[in-house]
Amino acid sequence: MHGVMMPTNLAGKYIDEPEFAPFWDALAVGGKPLFVHPANAPCQSNWDKFSLHQKILWPTDSTLALSRIVYAGIFDRYPNLQLIASHLGGMILLYLDRLNWREGNPACKEEPEYYFKKIYYDTAGPIRAAFIKLAYDTVGADQILFGADYPHGRGGRDDQFYPMTLKEMKELDIPQAEKEKIYSLNAKKLFGL
């Protein structure tokens, strides 16, 4: 196995809670990446109407889970943690200045933004080139991974997200050498290929 996947919450519990300390210890020993992927959340019932849970609760739960990991100081305890966020991290990169607020006594030593910039963000969504560009301008090409969420297509096709994601990557206006990092070079490094 080349990494570990965790849902954004584990039956309603978030993985920054103290009871999951043995998991973080083991992950650090293994030295493999952690992919945090959305799951149904405790507050879900209000989001089920119009199937909004799958559309927007899941990226929101990524925002919550990743923020809690940052604020809990997990990166201070495990500075080599390789953390992968689904769907460009939900709202994180849109709201970095807000996420830097100190209310609520974050346990992390540095400004939260410092840790958010250590996270890897995948392009699954589907999301548009402008959003990938925002991620590129904010965290740089080194922190972005190509992802397309196969086989969760729509419209009766399970491969629909590939043409959508590839089209947006093609339209993304950044140097080709930077694009290659997103397509494969970052993943090669992460998985030791």
Next chain:
Amino acid sequence: MIIDTHFHAFPGKFLEMLPEAQNEVRGVGFHAFDPSEYLNVMDGYGIDIGVLSNTGGRIERSGRQRALELCRVLNDAFAEAHAKYPKRFLAFARLPMVDMDD
């Protein structure tokens, strides 16, 4: 070269353990994982490597034995795909994270 790090599959044995998955609304890809079918799709779009993962199964809402069995079925199927096509499939493991406070 393209590596898809957000890439899911549903092994047949795993789906058999999850009757509720048959009623999912999330698209059409919910049939048993067939590596050769996946490779055809990947080849069609120029995807060199897919990093397999699956977040389903309500593993954390299961009892200890079932959580363990679901993880084992999933991880074994992904490990098998990697063993057969080491240059095309990598995989993220699931862990049975239940009863952590005991």
